[in-house]
Amino acid sequence: MSRLIVASIGPASSVQDGGRFGAQRYGLTVSGAMDRLALAAANTLVGNEPFAAAVEIGPFGATFTARDGAVRVALSGAPRNADVAGKPVVMDTSVTLKDGETLTLGFARGGSFTYLAIEGAIKGEEVFGSLAVNARAGLGSPYPRPLQAGDEFAVDAASGAPELRIELPKPVGGPIRIVLGPQDDEFDDANKALFLDSEWKISATSDRMGYRLEGPAIKHLHGHNIVSDGTVNGSIQVPGNGSPIALMMDRGTSGGYPKIATVITADVGRLAQTSAGTAFRFKAVTMAEAQDEARKFQQLIRTLPDRLRSSDTVELNIEALSDANVAGYAVSAVDAGTWQVTAEP
Amino acid sequence: MAATLHPPRLLPSGDSAVTVEFSRTIDDAANERVLALDKALAASPISGISETIPTYRSLLVHYDPDKIGFDALGEKLLALTGQSLPPTTKARRWRIPVAYGGEHGIDLEDVAKALNTTPDDIVARHAGGDYRVAMIGFTPGWSYLSGLDKSLHMSRRQSPRLFTPAGTISIGGIQAGIQCLAAPSGWHLLGRTPVRTYQLHRNPTFLTEPGDRVTFFAIDPKTFKELDRAAEAGEIIAERVDA
Numbered sequence: 184m185s186r187l188i189v190a191s192i193g194p195a196s197s198v199q200d201g202g203r204f205g206a207q208r209y210g211l212t213v214s215g216a217m218d219r220l221a222l223a224a225a226n227t228l229v230g231n232e233p234f235a236a237a238v239e240i241g242p243f244g245a246t247f248t249a250r251d252g253a254v255r256v257a258l259s260g261a262p263r264n265a266d267v268a269g270k271p272v273v274m275d276t277s278v279t280l281k282d283g284e285t286l287t288l289g290f291a292r293g294g295s296f297t298y299l300a301i302e303g304a305i306k307g308e309e310v311f312g313s314l315a316v317n318a319r320a321g322l323g324s325p326y327p328r329p330l331q332a333g334d335e336f337a338v339d340a341a342s343g344a345p346e347l348r349i350e351l352p353k354p355v356g357g358p359i360r361i362v363l364g365p366q367d368d369e370f371d372d373a374n375k376a377l378f379l380d381s382e383w384k385i386s387a388t389s390d391r392m393g394y395r396l397e398g399p400a401i402k403h404l405h406g407h408n409i410v411s412d413g414t415v416n417g418s419i420q421v422p423g424n425g426s427p428i429a430l431m432m433d434r435g436t437s438g439g440y441p442k443i444a445t446v447i448t449a450d451v452g453r454l455a456q457t458s459a460g461t462a463f464r465f466k467a468v469t470m471a472e473a474q475d476e477a478r479k480f481q482q483l484i485r486t487l488p489d490r491l492r493s494s495d496t497v498e499l500n501i502e503a504l505s506d507a508n509v510a511g512y513a514v515s516a517v518d519a520g521t522w523q524v525t526a527e528p
Numbered sequence: 529m530a531a532t533l534h535p536p537r538l539l540p541s542g543d544s545a546v547t548v549e550f551s552r553t554i555d556d557a558a559n560e561r562v563l564a565l566d567k568a569l570a571a572s573p574i575s576g577i578s579e580t581i582p583t584y585r586s587l588l589v590h591y592d593p594d595k596i597g598f599d600a601l602g603e604k605l606l607a608l609t610g611q612s613l614p615p616t617t618k619a620r621r622w623r624i625p626v627a628y629g630g631e632h633g634i635d636l637e638d639v640a641k642a643l644n645t646t647p648d649d650i651v652a653r654h655a656g657g658d659y660r661v662a663m664i665g666f667t668p669g670w671s672y673l674s675g676l677d678k679s680l681h682m683s684r685r686q687s688p689r690l691f692t693p694a695g696t697i698s699i700g701g702i703q704a705g706i707q708c709l710a711a712p713s714g715w716h717l718l719g720r721t722p723v724r725t726y727q728l729h730r731n732p733t734f735l736t737e738p739g740d741r742v743t744f745f746a747i748d749p750k751t752f753k754e755l756d757r758a759a760e761a762g763e764i765i766a767e768r769v770d771a
Binding site: 319436439470478 | 541551553597664665667728
């Protein structure tokens with residue numbers, strides 16, 4: 184057994200996996216990774232199941248140190264500067280930390296969440312089949328709370344497998360796609376149009392439970408009280424003040440404000456990765472299109488192993504790297520020129 | 529009886545869930561139909577459905593669009609809603625202690641003012657009610673109750689509070705609730721209960737079930753502390769009354 188020590192870490196970082204299903208009827212929240220594709224890509228790089236437990240690292244920096252042996256890890260999600268002993272590590276690749284070596288991660292750029300998967304995955308006590316942390320409910324394992332400096336994971340010793348990179352498809356840019364409903368009939372056409380035609384920004388008070396959206400006030404047709412009913416990941420509810428809230432992974436399983444629309448499965452991770460203050464728009468799509476995209480998204484996750492490449496063959500093409508790492512997560516452009524991709528063996 | 533019921537509406541909740549809505553208001557008959565559809569699905573599962581969540585007036589059905597499409601699923605769900613109701617099991621009844629007002633219920637005075645009455649009167653009306661657990665949701669163990677006295681119906685807050693404490697007893701709209709964990713809430717806080725409707729390593733983990741009956745009784749802050757310690761230790765301090 185090796186150990187991976189959390190030497191330093193910012194707030195809003197926790198252990199997450201594919202989520203906790205089966206007890207939403209008792210109000211048990213789903214939780215799980217904010218960006219499922221990035222979680223799956225990081226896990227695939229180190230040979231884990233796509234939704235195995237990994238570290239979800241919030242926007243701030245972090246350092247991890249291997250002890251009692253080597254530890255093989257992989258990074259995917261919001262791009263950031265990363266290095267091991269001064270040697271840069273590229274996103275969407277695996278890297279092995281030798282005993283005593285430290286992986287240093289900078290702030291996220293053009294996104295919010297980066298996933299650090301560990302070969303063999305994080306181990307802990309499952310509740311309803313999941314280790315996902317929901318800090319509010321005091322749930323999750325091995326630490327049922329945000330991670331802190333000094334936390335450590337008992338992990339498999341690195342297998343010595345060759346390092347890999349994963350070629351993710353060029354991310355879809357553009358508006359966040361939604362399906363109207365279930366309560367779009369609580370809004371008149373003018374307010375639905377206002378919702379669809381306006382530019383939105385995610386408020387700084389957002390968290391894993393919900394993203395508060397700043398923009399014009401959306402008015403209800405019959406007031407803001409509905410009898411509480413079920414919510415899903417990506418439900419967009421409109422409370423009395425007219426400012427929509429997109430419900431994210433730590434959402435309540437039910438809510439009492441009308442829900443004007445629902446973010447499609449394929450775009451929930453993109454919304455999650457949109458930084459506070461970044462402007463974006465919504466676009467309504469048909470159910471057929473949304474389900475087609477959901478199926479493609481599942482297919483992409485299933486076929487991630489086909490996208491693994493030897494990390495020796497990586498080409499230092501800054502445009503390709505910035506496409507792969509950046510473009511899908513922020514709706515506005517990110518300055519790819521500042522993203523360090525200098526070193527690859 | 530079935531002939532007089534409105535057919536439910538199918539409301540898309542994104543690409544992987546559908547809300548089967550029986551009513552737009554709180555209505556115990558509609559809630560019975562929700563629970564009946566839920567039971568019918570448990571008895572004859574439809575391939576592709578991963579999870580169901582019964583609410584006051586609708587059943588939220590999570591499914592995998594890779595296995596079944598919206599239209600095909602909708603047809604099957606509507607067919608099941610036409611079936612006759614299975615006999616309901618006998619309801620359990622819980623007596624829940626509440627410390628009303630003060631630091632435990634910071635909105636009690638404002639609610640009394642808004643309704644032109646005294647805090648004591650609000651407590652009497654709230655504790656005098658006979659409630660039914662219509663659904664559980666939002667956060668673990670959060671029990672939504674029907675049966676709130678009409679004179680206590682009032683709009684939720686314009687903007688939800690980001691933090692309300694564990695055990696909060698509150699009202700919102702025409703609903704009453706027992707909240708187990710600290711959470712954001714747009715409801716009005718009348719008091720706190722030491723009862724845990726959810727406690728991870730306790731058996732049972734979840735205390736209440738949809739269909740259970742609930743009444744409240746007032747306790748003083750000192751009793752709250754004592755009962756809270758017992759509950760923390762895993763004791764079920766809600767009093768079960770078998771009808």
